[in-house]
Amino acid sequence: MSRVRTLRQQEGRAGLVLISPTLIITLVVVVVPLLWAIMLAFQDARLINIRRVGIFGNYTLENFTYVISEPGFWSSLVNTLVYTVAGTALSIAIGLVAALALRDRFAGRTVVRASILIPYVAPVVAVAFLWETMLNPQYGIVNTWLDEPIAFLTQANGEFLGIQVPVALLTVIAFEAWRYFPFAFLFILARLQALPKELDEAAVMDGATPTQRFRYVIMPQLWRIIALLSVLRFVFTFTKFDDVYLLTGGGAGTEVVSVRVYNFLTARDDIGASAAQAIVLAVVLVVFLIIYLRFFGGGERDQ
Amino acid sequence: MSRDSFERILFRCLKPLVILALFVVTAFPFFYMVMLSVRDIQELILEPGSLWPTSFTLDTYVNVLTRQGFVTFMRNSAIIAVASVAFTLLISIPGAYAVARLRFFGRRQVHFLFLAVYLFPAIVLAIPLFVLFTMLGLRGSLIGLILVYIAQTVPVTVYMLRNYFETVPQSVEEAAAIDGCTRLSTIWRVVLPLSKPALMATGLYAFMIAWNEFLFALLFLVDRRDSWTVSLGLSQLAGSIEIPTTVLMAGSVVLTLPIVIVFFASERLLTEGLTAGAEKG
Incomplete structure (x- = not known):
């Protein structure tokens, strides 16, 4: 090529060269495997016969019909939904309360703030093991405070004030709220501290009480960040594997779809069915997101 | 008492409580983690409720x-x-x-x-x-x-x-x-x-x-x-x-x-x- 390039063309080429390592690794490790996962979901694939399952292999819907008719699939989907909605709502609500409480300076705020962040930055394996130990029916410290020990993580149903409650599921949800409220706290606090003081002061001058100021001055300015947080937490929690797997292994009525995906993949060695379940999970997630954006959308699009 | 001053007093009392609760809920488990790691298993079985080990061990x-x-x-x-x-x-x-x-x-x-x-x-x-x-x-x-x-x-x-x-x-x-x-x-x-x-x-x-x-x-x-x-x-x-x-x-x-x-x-x-x-x- 003897043609001289313009500076603009050189810039374009340089841009592509510099971005290419990023693109290559995301393509090779994320995009291509994703396409392959979709293909596997429509094939009869096991680790033993995987080399014979080619691109042009036999495509079938069998995995999907098999997975959907398996006992436990629908209940795990319901569990996933309950776990996600409750975990998301609780973590954001506690995060909001924490952000409001720590908004103004006070002696020791740095320490409290640091302490609040630890559950979120600590490794999930360590905190899950810590919870397991604390809730252990024999020597867990929480059970020494109770009159009667409760098997928080291994008991599917229990009675509380005469009502049947799913003990293990609630415990897992509590864990989720405890571990991820710092995430909401960080975002909401950052937003709170960026709010213009004048509005709040004007409301005080107009005689608004603290709850009125919260309801009519602060909340309207926080809705967008809360909407964004809801989407993020919903997406992450819906497909979360680590927390439930480590706490209960999916037992005691806490089986979520991602744990089933893992079990099909490793214990049953049924790659096709595992992939099919993962795809169903992803599709349900996308459907929920679309519904959400339809009803509440608009605000977070420009974030 | 007006609604405004009632709410102000209420929140002034509630705020330290909320902060304390948040601190305890987040810090206590990690304190417990460290305290458990420096005692013998025998001690934990005998006295599961104790926070401070009677004898420290590494x-x-x-x-x-x-x-x-x-x-x-x-x-x-x-x-x-x-x-x-x-x-x-x-x-x-x-x-x-x-x-x-x-x-x-x-x-x-x-x-x-x-x-x-x-x-x-x-x-x-x-x-x-x-x-x-x-x-x-x-x-x-x-x-x-x-x-x-x-x-x-x-x-x-x-x-x-x-x-x-x-x-x-x-x-x-x-x-x-x-x-x-x-x-x-x-x-x-x-x-x-x-x-x-x-x-x-x-x-x-x-x-x-x-x-x-x-x-x-x-x-x-x-x-x-x-x-x-x-x-x-x-x-x-x-x-x-x-x-x-x-x-x-x-x-x-x-x-x-x-x-x-x-x-x-x-x-x-x-x-x-x-x-x-x-x-x-």
Whole structure:
């Protein structure tokens, strides 16, 4: 090529060269495997016969019909939904309360703030093991405070004030709220501290009480960040594997779809069915997101 | 009493209580973790309710590090984390610079790709990667795991770094160009020295992801004990009856401490980075 390039063309080429390592690794490790996962979901694939399952292999819907008719699939989907909605709502609500409480300076705020962040930055394996130990029916410290020990993580149903409650599921949800409220706290606090003081002061001058100021001055300015947080937490929690797997292994009525995906993949060695379940999970997630954006959308699009 | 003064008094009383409750709920479990790790298992069984051990011991740490092999696990985790950080930075610095400064074909679409990767469920990705690594015989090798971590962090780190690079004044770069810097030497001599805080935050983010990650470590490394990471090691040993809980608690402290130290050494940088790039988790 003897043609001289313009500076603009050189810039374009340089841009592509510099971005290419990023693109290559995301393509090779994320995009291509994703396409392959979709293909596997429509094939009869096991680790033993995987080399014979080619691109042009036999495509079938069998995995999907098999997975959907398996006992436990629908209940795990319901569990996933309950776990996600409750975990998301609780973590954001506690995060909001924490952000409001720590908004103004006070002696020791740095320490409290640091302490609040630890559950979120600590490794999930360590905190899950810590919870397991604390809730252990024999020597867990929480059970020494109770009159009667409760098997928080291994008991599917229990009675509380005469009502049947799913003990293990609630415990897992509590864990989720405890571990991820710092995430909401960080975002909401950052937003709170960026709010213009004048509005709040004007409301005080107009005689608004603290709850009125919260309801009519602060909340309207926080809705967008809360909407964004809801989407993020919903997406992450819906497909979360680590927390439930480590706490209960999916037992005691806490089986979520991602744990089933893992079990099909490793214990049953049924790659096709595992992939099919993962795809169903992803599709349900996308459907929920679309519904959400339809009803509440608009605000977070420009974030 | 008017509604206003009633509410003011109420919130003035409630606020310290809420703050105290938050502090206890978050700090107490970690205090308990440390206290359990320095006592003998016998003491825990006899007195499960006690918070302060009657006799302190560090044998638990010696046991977990040597007998249970946590030294090896820590070495593996360190290799994985350091390699992930190095390669993530190496890949995302030019990428972020390109997105921040250079007009190239597809620049707008790149954002969409990154957002998709960021929100993408790891569990879907786990299946084909598990199959692929089994076929290639890469299961049990740390290299495969490092590759996955890089791919998972790069989209976020590119985004974090891009935001920072955009704040570097363009005129400084132009001055460097006039002084004879090529594009790469401009990045190396001008942009990077100016972006040290962002580079730190990005590196720490990559470190945290690599050190804390569990699912892919479980899928790829579980068959080979020599290659376990600290997270995987603790999760695998937690099920066994032979190892006392207090010893495993020492293991959790060993697992948690590096992250907490790293986090508080750089808390300011990292929280800014986290809210800018929001850790996946």
